[in-house]
Amino acid sequence: MIVLTRKERLVLVVLSVSIAAGSLARYLFRSFPASQKIFNVANDYHEHLRLDVNRASVDDLKAIPYLGEQLARRIIAYRQQKGHIQGLNELSTIKGVGTFKWQIIKKHLMVRP
Amino acid sequence: MEFRKKPFAFLFCFLSAGIVIGYGTRWPITGVLGAYAFFIILSLALSYRYPRVSFLFLAVSFVVLGMLLFQAHGPMPRKARRNDLRPYYYRTAAVQGVIVSHVQKRKFLRSDKYVFILDVWRVKQDGVWRERREKVLASAFGPRDLFYGDVIETSGKLYPPFNFFKDTFSYKDHLARKGIHTLLSVKAKAPVVILARRKGGRVMQAAMWVKERCKDVFVRYLTANESAIAQAILLGDRYLVPKELKALFVSTGTMHILVISGMHIGVMAFLILFLFQALSIKRSVRIILTILSLSFYALLTGAQPPVLRATLMACVFLCGMLLERQEDHVNSLALAGVVLLLVNPWNLLDAGFQLSFMSVLSILCFYPSTYRLARRVLRLKVLPRWADFFLQSLIVSIVVWISIAGIIAYYFRLVTPVTVIANVLLVPLLAPMMISCAGLVISGITVPVIAPAFAALTKITFNTMVAIVLWLSKVPFGSMRLPVFSLWQVIGYSVAGILFFVLIGRLAKRLT
Numbered sequence: 001m002i003v004l005t006r007k008e009r010l011v012l013v014v015l016s017v018s019i020a021a022g023s024l025a026r027y028l029f030r031s032f033p034a035s036q037k038i039f040n041v042a043n044d045y046h047e048h049l050r051l052d053v054n055r056a057s058v059d060d061l062k063a064i065p066y067l068g069e070q071l072a073r074r075i076i077a078y079r080q081q082k083g084h085i086q087g088l089n090e091l092s093t094i095k096g097v098g099t100f101k102w103q104i105i106k107k108h109l110m111v112r113p
Numbered sequence: 114m115e116f117r118k119k120p121f122a123f124l125f126c127f128l129s130a131g132i133v134i135g136y137g138t139r140w141p142i143t144g145v146l147g148a149y150a151f152f153i154i155l156s157l158a159l160s161y162r163y164p165r166v167s168f169l170f171l172a173v174s175f176v177v178l179g180m181l182l183f184q185a186h187g188p189m190p191r192k193a194r195r196n197d198l199r200p201y202y203y204r205t206a207a208v209q210g211v212i213v214s215h216v217q218k219r220k221f222l223r224s225d226k227y228v229f230i231l232d233v234w235r236v237k238q239d240g241v242w243r244e245r246r247e248k249v250l251a252s253a254f255g256p257r258d259l260f261y262g263d264v265i266e267t268s269g270k271l272y273p274p275f276n277f278f279k280d281t282f283s284y285k286d287h288l289a290r291k292g293i294h295t296l297l298s299v300k301a302k303a304p305v306v307i308l309a310r311r312k313g314g315r316v317m318q319a320a321m322w323v324k325e326r327c328k329d330v331f332v333r334y335l336t337a338n339e340s341a342i343a344q345a346i347l348l349g350d351r352y353l354v355p356k357e358l359k360a361l362f363v364s365t366g367t368m369h370i371l372v373i374s375g376m377h378i379g380v381m382a383f384l385i386l387f388l389f390q391a392l393s394i395k396r397s398v399r400i401i402l403t404i405l406s407l408s409f410y411a412l413l414t415g416a417q418p419p420v421l422r423a424t425l426m427a428c429v430f431l432c433g434m435l436l437e438r439q440e441d442h443v444n445s446l447a448l449a450g451v452v453l454l455l456v457n458p459w460n461l462l463d464a465g466f467q468l469s470f471m472s473v474l475s476i477l478c479f480y481p482s483t484y485r486l487a488r489r490v491l492r493l494k495v496l497p498r499w500a501d502f503f504l505q506s507l508i509v510s511i512v513v514w515i516s517i518a519g520i521i522a523y524y525f526r527l528v529t530p531v532t533v534i535a536n537v538l539l540v541p542l543l544a545p546m547m548i549s550c551a552g553l554v555i556s557g558i559t560v561p562v563i564a565p566a567f568a569a570l571t572k573i574t575f576n577t578m579v580a581i582v583l584w585l586s587k588v589p590f591g592s593m594r595l596p597v598f599s600l601w602q603v604i605g606y607s608v609a610g611i612l613f614f615v616l617i618g619r620l621a622k623r624l625t
Contacts, residue, residue, distance in 0.1 A: 005391075007387070011391035022566025023565075025572070039573055041576045043336050043339070045583055
């Protein structure tokens with residue numbers, strides 16, 4: 001009969017509980033892909049940081065990389081002129097929004113219905 | 114402060130004062146040396162008859178020693194810099210040298226970029242090799258197979274570091290504190306010839322090998338960003354964490370989770386000690402092995418000032434356990450500070466050093482009285498364990514936030530009240546994160562069958578942490594930008610903060 005000390009037993013318990021919990025989590029991730037999506041914030045945190053173009057201020061827009069004050073003001077002016085921006089595609093018509101900036105805008109902005 | 118019980122605190126205070134004076138003023142080295150000899154001899158001569166006056170002169174001698182140290186590590190005089198790389202700036206030259214740091218593999222546009230410190234021995238220009246000795250920060254583009262200890266020959270452009278954000282952070286000064294005054298850029302087309310391998314220190318080489326194996330495991334079992342976070346938390350490599358994600362941690366005042374500091378070293382020390390204990394190793398051997406393992410871990414993580422501070426403190430604590438003597442925490446902290454200042458006095462001007470020492474000092478000095486007062490004011494006599502833990506975490510978080518808010522405002526132009534809540538939520542997550550990460554590394558290398566289970570646990574803990582940070586970053590007025598915060602404002606804030614905590618201490622004493 002193997003006699004274990006209290007500490008040895010504790011290490012074994014911690015180890016087995018960790019493996020069991022990990023295995024259960026892995027099973028859930030495989031069986032229910034939706035659960036994997038919940039625990040994927042580290043990769044798709046961009047989605048949660050997107051700004052609503054219809055509510056963003058000049059300062060908010062200026063914080064986006066490669067978007068200067070002038071372009072931010074143009075976007076706000078366009079929004080005021082239109083009343084409400086329906087889709088991000090509309091922004092590509094604004095002066096100063098080329099292919100490169102359009103890619104950036106797509107990543108950082110969104111239109112909330 | 115009782116200097117008899119805290120000799121290193123005494124040494125640290127006066128040494129730091131000397132370094133600050135050395136930074137602000139210029140004195141001839143002979144004068145400083147003469148003054149040091151004068152004060153130390155005077156202190157020794159008066160030690161028997163006038164011990165108090167002798168103590169005063171001893172204190173002054175330590176201030177002068179700080180100035181002397183600073184001069185010894187300061188920028189080299191023009192005459193002494195004859196042998197450096199300045200004549201080759203803005204020109205392409207062939208260099209030979211040895212890689213003396215971990216080789217960081219970064220993404221740069223569509224290609225790879227390898228960043229490392231090269232100890233240059235020789236430079237070739239116009240067909241002639243010349244002896245030149247200087248450490249340079251090298252960036253080599255394109256696919257490379259480089260490792261710590263490789264002796265290489267390559268060609269690239271040499272130039273001095275730029276000063277990016279002049280008013281807040283000087284990249285040039287940051288590198289100068291590490292003894293680097295030159296950058297080397299190697300284009301993707303330029304060949305990097307490996308002349309010899311494994312020419313570095315053996316222990317460091319072993320540390321780098323372990324680091325590479327750990328990285329392989331993280332890359333194999335985790336997604337890109339999870340692996341980057343794991344490498345930051347366990348191996349001290351933050352450069353892989355995306356900028357936006359880092360910005361989220363900065364804005365919530367929780368960047369210390371991604372930077373290896375006292376908490377990480379504490380968890381690691383506990384883990385190692387616990388494992389050795391479970392293996393039924395003799396107590397004294399167990400403690401010595403833990404000290405050795407922690408020192409190896411500090412090397413593996415790059416031995417930055419916060420890591421060294423925490424490792425030294427943990428080693429002093431473990432030595433106290435070994436000798437069965439109660440150590441004084443403030444004295445251990447000061448000892449760690451003195452060692453770091455002796456190694457490099459510029460450490461005193463490093464933001465990481467200041468934040469690390471200030472936060473630990475505030476926990477040691479101000480937390481106990483604030484906790485007592487909080488319990489007294491809230492009339493909490495008996496508390497359930499979980500509630501007491503929550504209260505303790507909250508008080509620690511508040512005390513540390515108040516203590517380092519001035520330094521953060523000065524360096525980062527940020528005030529982050531949300532930090533108080535963020536730390537209460539995130540600090541308890543650190544231990545599970547590190548345990549699952551360490552479990553993943555060990556199982557990934559030794560028993561790959563159980564590694565996916567640890568990977569799933571790591572995934573859950575990391576994503577929970579990022580979700581909390583993301584949520585806290587959206588709290589209104591959680592983080593505010595400051596237009597300017599001068600050094601005088603920091604000093605004023607610090608004095609007010611100390612007075613505030615002294616008042617709290619007195620109040621706690623009176624009420625309890």
